[in-house]
Amino acid sequence: MKISAPRIFDDGKSVVVSADFICGQDRDTLWFKLATEYREYVETERSDAFLVGLLFYAMIRGEDIEIESTISEKLYYNLSNYLIPALTLANPKLLPIKVFPAKLATESVNIGKSVGTGFSGGIDSFCTIYEHYANSRCPQGYRLTHLTFFNTGSHGDLGGDEARVLFNKRFNILKEFPKEIGLNFIFVDSNISEVLQMNFASTHTMRNMAPVLLLQKLFRVYYYSSGYRMDDFRIIGAASDTSSYDILNTAMLSTESVNLYSSGTQYTRVEKTALISKYEPTWRYLNVCASDDHNCSSCFKCMRTLFTLELVGNIQNYSQVFDLSKYSQQRKRYIAEILYNKKKYIYRDIFDKMIKRGFSVPFRSRLIFACLFVLRFFRKIIRST
Ligand SMILES: [Zn+2]
Known part of the structure; x- marks a missing residue:
């Protein structure tokens, strides 16, 4: 693969930064688009964003990457020595490749000294915001100044018009919150999903950190909200989701200009939910x-x-954003689902909280659980005959 130097186009309203690339017989262009007001913070001297954005594209094809322009020395060192080998351990379909940049740069380009994180309105992103904005104990240099919203795959793995429509729709819903609390909200569109044509969960960290590296003149610190607690760290067998080793990913994608953190890794989802329910x-x-x-x-x-909000005692505060009567109709069935799947990662910490709280399981939930259990028993017998 050969990646050309980035170029910038500014129509006075939006800035589009793009880089052409050739990989085997394929020629394409990767682009990122954001508001012109951020132009001074867009990194066009270095190809870090394009290298990270196209890393999976090259690795799945086993193509070394030649870069026509400069990349950050730290990123080059981290990728070559640790991250590329780690990705091959996580996903055997990814092949070990080498990176050949034209030049390495060692200076920080950061001028904005800003602190950012993605905002989706979910538990993980609200936990990061609570810890780094609402929490008065957060040191000034780590306190959020910007929230971001990227069209890099979470609105549709393969991109296209449908994903872009959903991205715009979600942005319009979410933008009121940053406005209310006085944080900037940066919107970055990209064709990275159309280019990669890969599953989002198995590639999300690189997709989402590419626009952050494009803005490394702005962000000195950036938090990527984690879905896992740090003791669930796992590389082997993690081909379907990069989240379980995001502590490594974010450290290895940091450069001389920006420090990336996998935030919230000290908490379980139940703990995060309890924390943000006070906000x-x-x-x-x-x-x-x-x-x-x-x-x-x-x-x-x-x-x-x-159900977690119910367990931590704050569900009544959420009647504006949830239909609580709809929830109560399905609650007993869901409790049975937890009992049935209590060893699975996504149910484990909720089940632990039920035990700790001495939660009294309704009779109907016990009955549904017993039915599910019997069904599983008979399925096993049928399979073994
Ligand atoms: Zn839903």
Whole structure:
């Protein structure tokens, strides 16, 4: 793979930074688009964002990467020695490759001294905001100044118009919160999903850190909200989701200009939910739904959040963003689901909290659980005959 030097186009409203690349017989262009007001912070001298954005593209094809311009020396060192080998351990479909930049740069380019994180309205991002903005104990240099919202795959793995429409729709819903608390909200569009054509969960860290590296003149510190507690760190067998080793990913994608952190790794999801439930804006802005723009109050993410809020004693504060009567209709079935799946990662900490709290399981939930258990028993017998 050969990546050309980035170029910038400014129409007075938006800035588009792009780089052409050739990989085997394929020629394409990767681009990022953001508001012109951030132009002075867009890094065009170094190709760090394009290298990271295209890393999986090259690794899945086993293509070394030749870069026509400069990259940060620290990023080159981290990728070559640690991150590329780690990715091959996590996902055997990714092949070991080498990076050949035209030049390495050792100076920091950061001028903005800003602190940022992505904002989706979910538990993980609100936990990062609570810890680094609402919490008065957060040191000044680590206190958030900007929230971000990227079109890099979370609105549709393969991109395209449908994902872009959802991205714009979600941005319009979310933008009120940063405005209310006085934080800047940066919107970055990109064609990275269209270029990669890969599953989002297995590639999300690189996709989301590429625009951060594009803005490394602005961000001195950036938090990437974690979905895992640090003791669940795992590389082997983590091909389907890069989250379980984000502590390593973020450290290895940091440069001389920006320090990336996998934030919230000290907490379980139940602990995060308990923490943010004390933060009043979440009562009006929490948005966790896996199936809709607004909380549907019945998908697995809505149910998990609602039951956790019930366990920590704060569910009544969320009547503006959830349909609590819809939740109560499905609550007993969901409790049975937890009992049935208590060893699985996503249910484990909720089950532990139920035990610690001495939660009294409703009779109907016990009955559904017994039915599920019997069904599983018979399925096993049928399979073994
Ligand atoms: Zn939902």
